[in-house]
Amino acid sequence: MAELTLNEKRLLAALSKEKKANAVNLACFLNATPEAVVQWAHLAEDKELAKVERIVEKEFEYTEEGKTYLQNGLPETQILKIVKPGTTLADLQGHPAFKIGFGQLRKKGLIRVAGSLVTKNENKSTQAEELALKNPVSGEQNTKDLIKRGILVESETVRYIISITPKGTALVNQGIDFKEEIGTLTRDQILSGAWKTANLRKYDVKKLPKTIYPGKSHPYQRLIEEMRQILLEMGFTEMHGEIVQSAFWNFDALFQPQDHPAREMQDTFYLKEEASLPKGWECLRDMHEHGGNTSSTGWGGKWNPGKAQQCVLRTHTTSLSIQYLATHPEPPVKAFCIGRVYRREAIDPTHTPEFEQLEGIVMDKNVTFRHLxxxxxEFYQRMGFSDVRFRPGFFPYTEPSVEPEIWVDGLGWVEMGGAGVFRQEVTDPWGVKCPVLAWGLGVSRVAMLRLGLKDLRQLYQSDLEWIRRSPVHAPAQTGRKA
Structure with a gap:
């Protein structure tokens, strides 16, 4: 029989009377914390003297919004109640719950809209949702939907039930010695030799200690910092800029025509604000309309200054590159930016409406496409991707253009972004006479490959267990095997 600590003995003595008890109640009886009691119980369990049951219970709380719906019904229920034969949209729009409720009804297929007329779909109701609101059940789909809508908040409570085994009961009946143990020797005990006869606590040197998780930054943030450090070591200067940009800098300055599909609402987040045009904007107008002072013919048509003044959430960090060149038109220039960009994307395992992009530019005399x-x-190899190749690409503001690809075992060649040499139509309006090499690379895609993720959304979640498991350094597992 393995030696027992004094605390294990005290626990078994208490359990011999109760047989089974909650860790919280035992903690009060033993004048200890519940966490300490659970630890002692696990030690006794290892010796088959006790049994520990971990019971997880789900609890639900109503948000302020949820409390209102509990009293008045869900928004879709409130709207559905007033839908009668002949009801029109105008009849519903004055109801306080219309904005949320009407959208939910259409999403769930509970109503039909024909012109301005609104009718109920037969055999459809919100009864199941209302039942989930009044009696939420963990794991039930309607309950999950209510949590997602911010109506319910789910929480977990964990309690431990500790019981004594027949083996533990037999040991207690034989009699337990409660002589005090010494866990730490004092200076006086060592000098006097009292340690020789002391009742020393037994330690199992083979038993693993409790795992301690050190503080560390998020794996994604560590990778971004690694990229930043690589570019700084390569002699680049970091550039910064605002998230909100004018369409002038985000699109027009990059020689993107004003009727380009990427500028439409389905791809871009437009804001109601407007920004004034920078000094010298007329040169850009001329470039778009007829090519300015270059051999280009431009896009033709009439360039609209009003459209260029619209503000957007930047769709790429290339808008910062052209602004940097406008204020630094003389060579040499080596600059980069790692920043968040925004696009109207449906959220799925490989797409999110906001993500990070790595932007870089090099401008100097005699730089060529081969330098790019x-x-x-060099950058990708320093990031741990040994096999890199390039294939021709097309972008409105670079010529020639290229798309870099890296080899990943199990996936093959993976496209990582776009790059090229800025067209003269982009650089000429700002007095830039030297070639400009430019690239925009997907940071999150690199992170997924380095961290072995299948879902892009995991990069933006506060998953503590995943963060704890992630090593501080995760080298890329790439390169074709010989």
Whole structure:
């Protein structure tokens, strides 16, 4: 029989009377914390003297919004109640719950809208949702939907039930010695030799200690910092800029025509604010309309200054590159930016409406397309991707253009972004006379490959267990095997 600590003995003595008890109640009786009692119980369980049951219970709380709906009914229920034969949209729009309720009814297929007329779909109701609101059940789909809508908040409570085994009962009946144990020797005990006869606590040197998780930054943030450090070591300067940009800098300055599909509402987040045009904007107008002072013919048509003044959430960090060049038109220039960009994307495992992009530019005399390929290859190899290749691409503001790809075992060649040499139509309005190499690379895609993730959304979640398991350094598992 393995040696018992004094605390294990005290626990078994208490359990011999109760047979089974809650850890909280035992903690009060033993004048200890519940956490300490559970730890002692696990030690006794290892010796088959006690049994520990971990019971997880789900609890639900109503948000302020949820409390209102509990009293008045869900918004869709409130709207559905007033839908009668002949009801029109105008009849419903004055109801306080219309905005949320009407959208939910259409989403769930509970109503039909024909012109301005609104009718109920037969055999459809919100009864199941109302039942979930009044009696939420963990794991039930309607309950999950209510949590997602911010109506309910789910929480977990964990309690431990500790019981004594027949083996533990037999040991207690034989009699337990409650002589005090010494866990730490004092200086006087060592000098006097009292330690020789002391009742020393037994330690199992083979038993693993409790895991301690050190503080560390998020794996995604560590990768971003690694990229930043690589570019700084390669001699680049970091540039910064605002998230809100004018369409002038986000689109027009990059020689993107004003009727380009990427500028439509379905791809871009437009804001109600407007920004004034920078000094010298007329040169850009001329470039779009007829090519300015270059050999280009431009896009033709009439360039609209009003459209260029619209504000957007930047769709790429290339808008910062052209602004940097406008204020630094003389060579040499080596600059980069790692920043968040925004696009109207449906959320799925490989797409989110906001993500990080790595932007870089190099401007100097006599730099060529081959230098661009060299910069990109060097960057990816420093990131741990040994096999890099390039294939031709097309972008409105670079020519020639290229798309870098890296090899990942199990996936093959993976496209990582776009790059090229800025067209003269982009650089000429700002007095830039030297070639400009430019690239925009997907940061989150690199992170997924380095961290071995299948779902992009995990990069933005506060999953403590995943963060704890993630090593501080995760080298890329890439490169074709010989």
């Amino acid at each position: 390929l060299g910069f990109l290859k």
